[in-house]
Amino acid sequence: MATNASRAAARLMISPAVVLLLGWMLVPLGLTLYFSFLRYNLITPGANPFIGWENYYWFLTDPSFKAAMINTLLLVGGVLLITVIGGTMMALLLDQPMWGQGVIRIMVIAPFFVMPTVSGLVWKNMFMNPVNGIFGHLALGLGMEPLSFFSEIPLLSIIFIVSWQWLPFATLILLTALQSLDQEQLEAAEMDGATWVSRFIHVMLPHLARAITVVILIQTIFLLSIFAEILVTTNGGPGTSTTNLTYLIYVSSLLQFDVGMGSAGGVIAIILANIVAIFLMRMIGKNLDA
Amino acid sequence: MGHIQLKQVSKSFGNIEVIPPIDLDIDDGQFVVFVGPSGCGKSTLLRLIAGLEDVTTGSIVIDGRDATAVQPARRGLAMVFQSYALYPHMSVRKNIAFPLKMARVPQDEQERLVEEAARVLNLTGFLDRRPGQLSGGQRQRVAIGRAIVREPAAFLFDEPLSNLDAALRVGMRLEISELHERLKTTMVYVTHDQVEAMTMADKIVVLRAGVIEQVGTPLELYRNPQNTFVAGFIGSPRMNLVEGPDAARHDAHTVGIRPEHVDVSSGSGMWTGTVGVSEHLGSDTFFHVTVKDLSQPLTVRAGGEVDLHYGDTIHLTPKLNHLHRFDDRGLRIT
Numbered sequence: 001m002a003t004n005a006s007r008a009a010a011r012l013m014i015s016p017a018v019v020l021l022l023g024w025m026l027v028p029l030g031l032t033l034y035f036s037f038l039r040y041n042l043i044t045p046g047a048n049p050f051i052g053w054e055n056y057y058w059f060l061t062d063p064s065f066k067a068a069m070i071n072t073l074l075l076v077g078g079v080l081l082i083t084v085i086g087g088t089m090m091a092l093l094l095d096q097p098m099w100g101q102g103v104i105r106i107m108v109i110a111p112f113f114v115m116p117t118v119s120g121l122v123w124k125n126m127f128m129n130p131v132n133g134i135f136g137h138l139a140l141g142l143g144m145e146p147l148s149f150f151s152e153i154p155l156l157s158i159i160f161i162v163s164w165q166w167l168p169f170a171t172l173i174l175l176t177a178l179q180s181l182d183q184e185q186l187e188a189a190e191m192d193g194a195t196w197v198s199r200f201i202h203v204m205l206p207h208l209a210r211a212i213t214v215v216i217l218i219q220t221i222f223l224l225s226i227f228a229e230i231l232v233t234t235n236g237g238p239g240t241s242t243t244n245l246t247y248l249i250y251v252s253s254l255l256q257f258d259v260g261m262g263s264a265g266g267v268i269a270i271i272l273a274n275i276v277a278i279f280l281m282r283m284i285g286k287n288l289d290a
Numbered sequence: 291m292g293h294i295q296l297k298q299v300s301k302s303f304g305n306i307e308v309i310p311p312i313d314l315d316i317d318d319g320q321f322v323v324f325v326g327p328s329g330c331g332k333s334t335l336l337r338l339i340a341g342l343e344d345v346t347t348g349s350i351v352i353d354g355r356d357a358t359a360v361q362p363a364r365r366g367l368a369m370v371f372q373s374y375a376l377y378p379h380m381s382v383r384k385n386i387a388f389p390l391k392m393a394r395v396p397q398d399e400q401e402r403l404v405e406e407a408a409r410v411l412n413l414t415g416f417l418d419r420r421p422g423q424l425s426g427g428q429r430q431r432v433a434i435g436r437a438i439v440r441e442p443a444a445f446l447f448d449e450p451l452s453n454l455d456a457a458l459r460v461g462m463r464l465e466i467s468e469l470h471e472r473l474k475t476t477m478v479y480v481t482h483d484q485v486e487a488m489t490m491a492d493k494i495v496v497l498r499a500g501v502i503e504q505v506g507t508p509l510e511l512y513r514n515p516q517n518t519f520v521a522g523f524i525g526s527p528r529m530n531l532v533e534g535p536d537a538a539r540h541d542a543h544t545v546g547i548r549p550e551h552v553d554v555s556s557g558s559g560m561w562t563g564t565v566g567v568s569e570h571l572g573s574d575t576f577f578h579v580t581v582k583d584l585s586q587p588l589t590v591r592a593g594g595e596v597d598l599h600y601g602d603t604i605h606l607t608p609k610l611n612h613l614h615r616f617d618d619r620g621l622r623i624t
Contacts, residue, residue, distance in 0.1 A: 182373060188371055193392040194363075
């Protein structure tokens with residue numbers, strides 16, 4: 001791969017794949033950008049005149065946009081908080097030598113393989129339903145009034161469902177990181193008089209920092225686009241209390257048939273996601289250098 | 291103070307007994323080296339003393355106090371690990387100060403002790419670097435620094451030099467010996483390298499399969515090995531062990547003679563052999579000589595400038611007052 005000829009050949013060989021991938025990305029992106037500047041509503045067919053930034057203006061000033069932004073932040077932040085803290089604790093537990101380690105580890109990973117729609121429905125109907133759900137029965141058994149999860153604490157319920165799905169991912173990454181920690185370091189800290197808590201803070205946590213950053217980065221990318229769980233449980237409601245940005249775009253383009261507005265929302269979502277990505281890449285880059 | 295006593299200490303992992311009950315006394319201020327081939331239980335023994343492993347039976351007494359069930363940190367011992375086990379995300383300063391921080395020593399006192407340790411170990415210029423930016427020898431010194439600041443009753447070293455290159459190893463060997471002379475603190479040192487054991491120890495403990503084969507000063511072990519294992523392990527190059535009629539002539543099952551205790555002559559001698567590979571070290575030359583009646587070649591030492599070549603015939607005569615005799619169980623006959 002060193003000669004000029006072989007390098008040129010290599011470029012030629014990979015170019016079909018690059019062109020295909022680039023087209024695959026650029027065509028939809030270009031179309032979305034184009035639509036976002038048109039008045040394009042499927043209910044009123046006919047001319048689709050160019051209207052400049054009007055779609056953006058109406059999308060950004062829509063009261064549900066502000067609600068959707070806050071919900072998105074709460075959803076991503078809440079799930080990250082639960083999965084990182086919970087994942088660290090699960091990893092610490094699973095790192096202990098115990099009987100049936102292999103089976104337990106596989107069982108812990110299981111939720112990750114359940115499809116979002118399925119897990120949303122299972123949680124909605126079998127656990128959180130106030131009449132038929134297990135939580136309802138438990139509450140009744142304890143003499144309390146069953147909680148109607150999706151009308152009383154809708155966003156929290158969704159955060160909980162999504163956390164359940166992503167906890168295994170965090171656990172798995174953090175567990176492998178924990179296992180790569182040099183045991184002699186822990187022993188040295190023990191000899192130095194560090195209690196378990198100090199060992200965790202001063203030795204384990206710094207060692208885990210890199211893995212935690214990776215977990216946060218990857219999860220953020222996926223959590224920004226949470227959709228199925230909301231669609232099958234609350235449909236974004238009550239009101240807009242569980243509408244995130246992804247769901248708001250779905251509402252404008254597929255429920256209100258406003259393609260132009262939906263495209264404008266899509267472009268805004270792309271910009272926001274890239275801002276987050278740049279921010280995270282800088283953070284992760286700093287962490288990976290050390 | 292650093293007087294460590296092991297009383298009938300044994301260690302089993304599951305059903306496997308890695309260390310059968312042993313007794314050992316380590317006096318205050320002594321430099322004791324545990325030496326043996328890999329897997330002989332020497333590191334396990336050190337970890338038992340440190341408290342990183344629990345003893346199965348027996349008790350460990352440190353300075354007259356039963357420390358068997360005492361936590362590692364409270365035994366007053368400091369350990370230097372084979373991998374140095376420095377905290378990679380902390381600066382050298384913080385690494386050395388870590389035990390002080392854990393002991394809640396006041397900040398200014400910490401500063402003073404760290405500076406002092408750094409001065410003793412020539413680390414003053416490196417205090418703000420991370421372990422990853424240091425060379426092997428410097429990391430080793432940081433690990434020792436982290437041990438020194440605690441002012442322990444005894445230092446425990448677990449093969450500290452095995453990750454260093456040969457030249458650095460000799461240097462660090464000297465530094466550790468000097469440190470011992472200066473601090474006069476008890477040191478327990480584990481190694482598989484008998485040269486380290488011979489050069490550094492006040493007292494050597496030779497271990498094989500968890501059993502103490504012999505305890506003594508380096509010269510005692512060199513002069514009077516109690517069995518063929520110690521005879522073969524201590525001394526470099528290895529002692530020649532000869533069985534069969536040549537040993538029977540001395541009323542023994544095995545006789546041992548060190549390479550340096552064989553006279554080489556071109557005229558006549560007890561054994562006649564052909565020179566095989568020769569190793570020229572400058573000051574000395576070691577010849578591997580194949581003798582017709584012996585199954586294994588003998589190693590002999592000659593002066594540095596001896597003119598002998600591959601295939602030459604030479605005559606060897608052991609010095610009889612340096613001959614070691616062992617019975618059929620490998621034990622020394624006195």
